[in-house]
Amino acid sequence: MGGWDRVRPSRSTARLGGNSSMNERVQSSRTIRLGRVTPQAPGHRTIFCNDREANSPVRFMGNSISTTKYNFFTFLPKGLFEQFRRVANLYFLTISILSATKISPVSPITNVVPLSLVLFVSLVKEAFEDWKRFQNDMAVNNNLIDVLQDQRWEPIPWKKLQVGDIVRVKQDGFFPADLLFLAGTNPDGVCYTETANLDGETNLKIRKAVERTWDYLTPEKASEFKGEVQCEQPNNSLYTFTGNLILQKQTLPLTPNQIMLRGCSLRNTEYIVGAVIFTGHETKVMMNAMNVPSKRSTFERKLDKLILTLFGVLFTMCLIGAIGSGVFIDRKYYYLALTKSVDDQFNPDNRFLVALLTMFTLITLYSSIIPISLYVSIEMVKFIQSTQFINKDLHMYHTETNTPALARTSNLNEELGQVEYIFSDKTGTLTRNLMEFFKCSIGGEVYGTGVTEIEKGIAQRNGLKVEERNSDNAMHEKGFNFDDARLMRGAWRNEPNPDVCKEFFRCLAICHTVLPEGQESPEKITYQAASPDEAALVTAAKNFGFFFYRRTPTMIYVRESHIEKIGKIQDVSYEILNVLEFNSTRKRQSVVCRYPDGRLVLYCKGADSVIFERLADVSDDLKKVTREHLEQFGSSGLRTLCLAYRDLHPDMYENWNEKFVQAKSSLRDREKKLDEVSELIEKDLILIGCTAIEDKLQEGVPACIETLSRAGIKIWVLTGDKMETAINIAYACNLINNGMKQFMVSSETDAIRAVEDRGDQVEIARFIKEHVKKELKKCLEEAQHHLQTLSGPKLALVIDGKCLMYALDPSLRVMLLNLSLNCTSVVCCRVSPLQKAQVTSLVKKGGQKITLSIGDGANDVSMIQAAHIGIGISGMEGMQAVMASDFAIAQFRFLTDLLLVHGRWSYLRLCKVVTYFFYKNLTFTLTQFWFTFQTGFSGQRFYDDWFQSLYNVIFTALPVIIVGLFDKDVSATLSKKYPQLYREGIRNVFFKWRVVAIWAFFSIYQSLIFYHFVTTSSKSAKNSSGKMFGLWDVSTMAFTCVVVTVNLRLLLMCNSITRWHYISVGGSILAWFVFIFIYSGIMTPMDRQENVYFTIYVLMSTFYFYIAILLVPIVALLGDFVYQGIQRWFFPYDYQIIQEIHRHEIDNTSQTDFLEIGNHLTEAEARRYALSQLPQERSKHTGFAFDSPGYESFFAAQLGIYAPQKAWDVARRASMRSRPKIPLKK
């Protein structure tokens, strides 16, 4: 901060000297300020750029962000509050207080010690997790950014940035706050930003500074900038901004075009200078992020229900005991000395009061029915699961990005085992955002030998081995992944149709709006395109020998090789006469060009549907063959474009060009007129072929999705992309295939367009709503029809953002939900971050299903937070998604491991832990309950205080944690080989009321055995000396039986028994004996009753002890054993069958197992697959998808904020930029 201290004095002296600039500012401002202390009007904020002192009275928020839950001071109160939100903890607090009173039969230490332990461990865990969040925040806050200080750029950490500062952001740097764009190195005040982190869109956005500020680029100049910004208060709307820049008494309106948002990054611009307007939590991206809610798993909520049930049981038990005590109490038991002056609790004169007080006594006595160490055990188990197993799993370590998996919270491990719906972002999550030219069809011939992921998947499912054909001459660079010797290195000249090939390549090289950058050599050049598809196509042309290297406003220069003969190179310049640009209605793009020899050609590329309509009537065969190829490409998940050309007659062209120029210069409805004129010339086309571009998927995505869907998980894709792109990816990921019945709800219909053209907002809304309603109804009816027929096709729903907006309306929501829950896959395209969250919570709340959201960008944050489980893709640049997520993994495919292995195991383990806890505490407490009946309902404790308090903490604590950590039903490999096993988790098979009831039944059975066997058998003398046992001998005996049995019962429920199981079970039983040997062997001066003095020695001196210790546990376990035997043999769980199938295999953990995953196909699946391969009557997907350069954000367009950048502007700018460069080279 030293810099600022230095600045301030100089500033103030300047102000003293030059009052004029000050006055200027005061006058220019609309708000009247007296000594600058008036608070801001709530409607807007005023920012003085480059003047920290002037801004200081307003106290703008700093730029540091914090995502932590607690701070140093709030930690204890807030943390304790969080802990006591748990019923059980609150209960134990009450019991602890209660047990300090006189009515308690147990001493308060019994409850206070375990409770404190529980709270301590939980708080330490919370603190640790929050600390890690804090460190993450610090990493972000301490990024460096150049700020203007003393006419120099000084790097300071992000967190020190303040509103009004002037900052410099270099190429590929992230914007540290919401900035007002003042100046950039590009000559026309333009810069490019990538907003992928914000909305997932990958095409670069153009931002343009207000012309008056273009000069403030150097530090010297920038320090003169003394503007005042009046703008709206911080809000979360990403695509709107209103404000004014008041500069030297001039008011300049500001639009979103000048705003650069935090989270975006600068591209293709050396550096820019901007003024900070919103900081820290007030930036739009942070305002978009919801508060981090502390997520609790559904499992835990169900657990609360179980606990509540236990409370019910407890209450019933106490009530029975209390009524009993009221009835029992009588003066006839004279030895109890129930005189007139006896305590209220034993006063027979007021039986009601007796019952009431006994009720409280019994509550403290039976408090052990609520497992106190349950939560802390679960937390320990989950903590180790997440930090040791998930974070350190080598299967989830991504070597390329050096990123291991990261569990950011340990609350949700078991939730991972019950996920039914996955909501996935597309870009960066499913795809790598890398377009590669992959295949093509030229003149009815398919070229390209590559195999897509989805084809690999299909082949693997058919049991075929797919070998990578990586021939040596395969060319591979960014955007080009094509291998076919028939086309490369001029070999195409020997193909049947070399002329068509030539046209194909020329079309690729000419018909586009790409800018070349850098040196004009094939190796060094880079192509700047708004759409990666276009760059891929031009790169492809380059590799085929048609190297496009320069563009001027009217010319395209192509270096063509191998035209006349192999190896010959010539530069050809084509004059570009017209560009008929791309838009989403036209779905095509054309270029009219003149060859050097005067030939006039129109090259056109576009969607197959529009191109085929406009073909000349000849070449029917070619049409048919090409269509087949398109379908083939489309079903392999490739993005296709059709190429066509048309030779133009000069006269005809001149004629048309007049109309075109006219349309271009018209002021009203220019777009529409241009479209109409274009129609006139884009006809009678001759088909050349088609291209297939692979939107490169992340590694292993189709296989992962296939596995997950076999696991019963439904995957929805929510993307900001266009419908075509989204559908294409859905095909590529095998989410949709031609065998599915697809429902489309799209706003891209002629009717809607017509209404929209009329421009009446109310009418548009009404119309679209009607339309959506109609569509949904139709789809729902059809869906139900399909569901009724048994072997009906699977269903898929595709819906776009605009329709979704109306479909999410409360009146239609139910319909949408019903429809979408019946669909196997759902694709939502062009959705906003908010809608992503809405869809997620629709399924979460409306469908009562466990949901998981996965995404990588800031646009996914709200969705990640809305779902039960949020997963961020880590290892990329942006951290927003990871920061909001519960788990971070490097690759989508790691979901298989995360869900099928870790999630499933965690779920199984926790079910075991919880049911076992339930069992052991119920059993223990019930023995106490049976005893109450024989003590005149007085609430006498059966066990010693310390037995009862240590029962949960020592004698039965460790083994169950070991089970929570190590129990494995089937190995990780088998979990992935049989994804269907996961469905047991979705159906929540292991934590149903039925399961709990079975455990409860055996608890009752066992407790009866313990109590009655021990008491009945000890009624007579127990050794040859004829002496009798007392109460504490019997209770020690019973307790020994309970500890032994409960620990052995644990072994009976284990699926795998490691040495840790033996150690912990043996250790627990041993711990009991060691404890009782010491405890009953000593007498202490401390105030404790010597009840159990020497009991264990007395017991162990009798034969009876050994006979009983053999009998009772075995009888107690007999019931469970019989049940398990019958259950396993006659009603086996799936995992049990799998265990049996693989019973002879040792755990083979070598990595070769990985390759086999997915090969396994059950008969039913084989049949289903065969069915899906049968010819279908439906129209097939042909895979058209194209990110057009003119396409801007859907939201921006919808809100009518700024005019889209036209293709022509790109060309114009190309000329502006390249002009100074060309002479330099020549």
Add this chain to the structure above:
Amino acid sequence: MSTNTASSSSAAAGSADSSAPRRNSKRPKYSRFTQQELPACKPILTPKWVISAFLLVSVVFIPIGVASLFASRDVVEIVDRYETDCIPPPNRSDRNDKVKYIQSSGNKTCIRSLTVPKRMKHPIYVYYQLDNFYQNHRRYVKSRSDTQLKSNSSADDVSSCKPEDNADGRPIVPCGLIAWSLFNDTYNFSRNNQQLNVNKKHISWKSDRENKFGKDVYPTNFQNGTLKGGASLDPLIPLSEQEDLIVWMRTAALPTFRKLYGKIEVDLLENDTIQVILENNYNTYSFDGKKKLVLSTTSWLGGKNDFLGIAYLTVGGLCFVLALTFTVVYLVKPRRLGDPSYLSWNRNPGGR
């Protein structure tokens, strides 16, 4: 342990060596623990196992059961319930009469004669058995002071003894309801008019006698209150030698309990008739409690109690039956181990 991990890391495809030299690598280190590959045995409860377990249990249990039952049957036990018979017939009509009788100060001697059904070898243990007496009532169990019993110096420690804590402003030793309600029926045995000695030494557990009841603690101020609960104690004998009190104060677990009264150290022959001269002092009539006199020999397993033997035999037999049933059922309705057609997704194919 270390050799173990070294050999197993080869399975992890050389993960250890590739990560070792690279600095800054976040690659997790391989360990069997974190990769969850700890060696484990995986028990599968196959029919073979189930049936053999049942058979094993029955094979072990039946002999033990037989042995226990024999031990129990060897014990000869004479039980005589006397609480009603020892009240003169006119006073038997209702409870109030009985209570009035027992609280009166007259002679309450009662003579019972018992016939020995079988030869009884010495030592023969004499017990009294009370019924419906809640020695395990919370108010009762608490009402004692262990510190006071242990040493003379803490005679004043009577806080837990209410209402039998002080009398005439001085602490009672031994205080509390338990001591106050000490059993006070006495038995004298004779065979053929020949006195049978009852040895009352060492009828309590040694640990109680030696550690819980002090040698220097003498009864003081005991049973001096308005109401007498039971027996009085000789103030000249230290508590550690008052074995009736020690036995009584080891409170029973259930409302029906036996306590050792003494030992007869001669053999009794079959058909011997034994006269019991009984002082019927103790009031169980208020709460309708039964009183029984028990003479019993012991075996290695203690007194007469068929329960363990029967339990063992029943469980052993049950396991045998279960083993048979399971065998039959498995033969009738067999299932191949690991039959994939039992998998839920194969049972209802195509099911969504």
